Amino acid sequence: MSRQQSPSIKMVADRAGVSVATVSNVLNGKPTVSPDFARRVNDAVRELGYVVDLSASRLRSRKAQLAGVVVPDLTNPMFASFVSTLEHLARLADYDLVVVSARNNAEEEADRLRKIRAWRPAGLIVIPCDGAFAERLPDGFFAPVVLADRIPDAAGFDLIAVDNGPSAGAVAAHLDQQGYEDCLVVGTSLLISNIRERWEGVCASVKRMRVEMLEIGIDDAHGAQLLEERLRHRPLPGALFSLDQGTTLLTYCTMAEIGLSVPGDIAFASFDEMEWMRLVTPGITTVRQPVEEMAEQAWALLLRRMTGSAGKPVTRRLRCAVEIRGSTPRNPLEEAGKLKLGGRKWKLQDEPYSPE
Amino acid sequence: MSRQQSPSIKMVADRAGVSVATVSNVLNGKPTVSPDFARRVNDAVRELGYVVDLSASRLRSRKAQLAGVVVPDLTNPMFASFVSTLEHLARLADYDLVVVSARNNAEEEADRLRKIRAWRPAGLIVIPCDGAFAERLPDGFFAPVVLADRIPDAAGFDLIAVDNGPSAGAVAAHLDQQGYEDCLVVGTSLLISNIRERWEGVCASVKRMRVEMLEIGIDDAHGAQLLEERLRHRPLPGALFSLDQGTTLLTYCTMAEIGLSVPGDIAFASFDEMEWMRLVTPGITTVRQPVEEMAEQAWALLLRRMTGSAGKPVTRRLRCAVEIRGSTPRNPLEEAGKLKLGGRKWKLQDEPYSPE
DNA sequence: AGCTTAGAATAAATCGTTTCACCAGAGTTT
């Protein structure tokens, strides 16, 4: 099987009757080429179906026009959407993107970070698996890195994230205002900074309502067991607030399983919006994160860094939208409109960086 | 800002006191190098934090170890899962993957296909936007291509897809058996081969039940209007079967909006499983596609092609699982167990290729 | 000892581009 070769720039040059340098100049839009030669080159390119070889081009020019993206899990719709937006933006800026998933595993993430250096990317956008990201970044890595969504333990990184505290606080305040006596707050682990920020936001904003934190860990089976134990225990809390995507689904199913009705037996709210939350009856009150905007901000920042802007690390917090649905209001009348906290425009605000 | 350079193989060679060729030999596991030299090289590599430059490596070695993936939309969970599985498999085989999304747009797909050639991938896995894929594949493309999920109009491609006809047929037979008089089948367009196969499967397997096809097109607003029109018209069909992901969500919402209850007023089933379908009450009867297995098969096939296996194009059809839930059974007693069509293992079957 | 052979390391050629230094010729200035 004689695998046919792609045509090279030399073949184009021969066919057009010019030098390879001229072909290169035409292809890269150098202004010093006469229209006549340009036409001949373009014709030859078209006839041969020539496409530049990125390896050779990158090697010689030493300009990458390439950025790396590392996410914890591509199957998570939020991250998928993040990547999809980035991909679009990168294309507009004429950059290529190398996307890898760490499959929710810090070791794999470290491995990907090491391997991705082989591409010589001009920059990196990373949603870290956990706070210990800094330790996993290889020493010799000199390209700019922008972190997104998850807050690292160490300072010194550019960061685009959401305002976890205030948003979670808004939900808690809403529950408080509805008159629930106590609220069970569920999350994987307070060691994850996002969860910690959300929990602190809840604590900071409740007035009358008692709140109680339950960490169910990363293992689904074990978490479900812990949760069921607590939910079978009396007194049942008046409300439940789940702080991340994984626990939300688990919680929702567990409640259904042991026959708790929402919001009759218990009110239910969730951080992280998922599609089904507006489909079930009643709809689930959630905090919707501005994923697309997060991607836009991360890209804009990385692009600035890649094109040489130095300066102190920047932290930006984006506003989330709180979407009140049927799963939380006590008075069905209020559900209709006046509780609509959502709909405020997500707004950007710069903050000085302050770790943990 | 003096951007520091990555160390090159030459620097490693100097530090280890050997030639670059020896360094290359060590790094690529060539057997003809003494343990002593190997150690010295490895030490130097570690000390400098050296990582190979893929551009240079590829350019010289002319072996790609790189495959391209083109999907219509990364935010679709099914495709995201497909890509995620591929990424994992590729890594196991020590391949890199470059992933691009066509954003549901045939022109963008054509553009991506053109651009992706610059990477000189050893092969391509594509989920095409539509049947006219062959026209969009650039002429000079000589790497093997494996198509997945969507059936192209033209023959001559390796293809991994699901058994649309039989699976849709199984759902139709179930509805028929439940005694529904007539069934409205909804899909975007019969021009899309998957939808056509599903519709034909429905037609082929119903005995008593009358079936009626409604094509609602790709535009959501217009589709919703068509659908609402039909659902307000009397007589209302006894059952509704939605043939693809997009229409399913639309249909479900439209039914809710005009106050139809499922399955009281109308039974409801869907091709394409989504997460929420087991969360809503009643659960939605669906056809679950074996996405991971589709990815595995596609990768296995591409790998064979990339390593030189020639031979006629292969078509493989994977079995779907039919998941009966509360949205369709007439007799709630039957819901419990005996209707469980699901659970049969997905099985692989080779078929001669037959276009259209 | 003389001749072959195998093993281990290297020098140099090479992959397909981009870029740099240079050149021929036309036009312009002194």
Next chain:
DNA sequence: AAACTCTGGTGAAACGATTTATTCTAAGCT
């Protein structure tokens, strides 16, 4: 007319790795 600037084009040197061909050394055989 000699000495300049442009202008549009080219040959050849990189880029950083891999591969090929070559050298050198030491061991193995008569």
